[in-house]
Each structure stands twice: as C-alpha cells, then as structure tokens.
Amino acid sequence: MKTITFYLDFISPYAYLAFEALPRSLQAVPHRVVYKPVLFAAMLKHHGQLGPAEIAGKREWTYRQVLWQAQQLGVPLDLPHAHPFNPLSLLRLALACSHAGETPHAVVETVFHHVWRGGGVADNAARGQALAAHLAPRMGPDAPEVKQQLKANTDEAIARGVFGVPSLCVDDKVFWGLDALPMLQAYLAGDPWFDQAWDAAAAMAPGVRR
Secondary structure, eight states, rough: EHHHHHHHHTOOOOHHHHHHHHHHTTTSOOOOOOOOOEEEEHHHHTOOOGGGGGSHHHHHHHHHHHHHHHHTHHHHOOOOSSSSSHHHHHHHHHHOOOOOOOOOOHHHHHHHHHHSSSOOTOHHHHHHHHHHHHEEEEEEEEOHHHHHHHHHHHHHHHHTOOOOEEEETTTTTTEEEEHHHHHHHHHHHHHHHHHHHHHHHTTTOOOOOO
C-alpha cells in the first residue's frame, strides 16, 4: 500500500476540491493519506511567484473555474467573503490538533468547510475562536512547536519539489492540482506509462530563459 502525502493550504479552493474528490478518485486502489498543512505564501516566495488570486484575469478565472468544478464534482463550495486571506491561524490550528506529525482527516475537513462553505470571513477572529473551541486542539496554536511544524512541513514540501497546492506526493513523484488526480490514480494502479515517460518528460531542454 502506497502512502500519499497531501500538502495543502486552506487558502486554496483547488486544495479543498482535491480533498473532497480524492476518496472517490482513488477508491479502486489501496492507499494511505497523510495530510500536511503548509504555507503556500512561503512556497510562492521561494519560487519568486505570485498566487493565482494576485494576477488580474487569472484571479477572476480561478473563482469561475472552481465554482464550475465544484458543480461538476457535486461538492458544495461557497466563495469566502474575501480572498485571498491570511490562512496562518487556520494552518496553526490544524497542526495544533495533529498527532505524531499527522493532521487528522476530520480536522482538515472541518477547517476546509470553515473556509469554503457558507461564505463567511475565513480569517475572522470570532469565527476562528469558535472553530478552535469545536476542534479542541491538544496544544495552543501559537505554541513554538506548532510554528516550527508548519515551517518544517513547508520546507519538506519544497525539498520534495512541491511548488503549489494541492500537491500529492508518492515515492519520488509530485502530482500537482485537482486535475492531477486521474494521473495519480493511474500511477497507484501500476500504469507502465510512468516507467516510459515520467523521467523522459523532465529531460526536455529549455529553449529560452527570461
């Protein structure tokens, strides 16, 4: 049985949709999922990029696309009151509920629903306090070990070649985005394409550098 490491940030609607779609997508193949919250903004800074919601045109497309994809998947999705927002308190809260370095599925689900269902203010302090009371974390979200775990998760993801969320890592392979779920399923099912084309595709020489 393969272990999938699911790197996520609650700021991402694609991560939410991938989280909801993953069980159905992989129901035919044995697997185990480890959920690891990361700070997407730190990844963007590392790679010198802007987020989709920070680029005019791409911002509007992102919201239109995720609403369409949610409808196609049959997943409830309400855009939050404002986006992007600061996800730091939500990431730390989820990690404060972790055990042995793994964040429970139910915790990830609850925080995703807090953000992407109901259309509320995702980083509202009062809503955050109510969410924390409901989750009852085993340590304070502002504890040094929680902050360190978020940094460690993010550094680990970058070291594995992750550049965005959601990213699902299996063995030495990174599957990025909601639309990568069929590709992930094929890999777990033993599709021989991966032996023939995965490394070959990465060998493409760059033509122009800017």
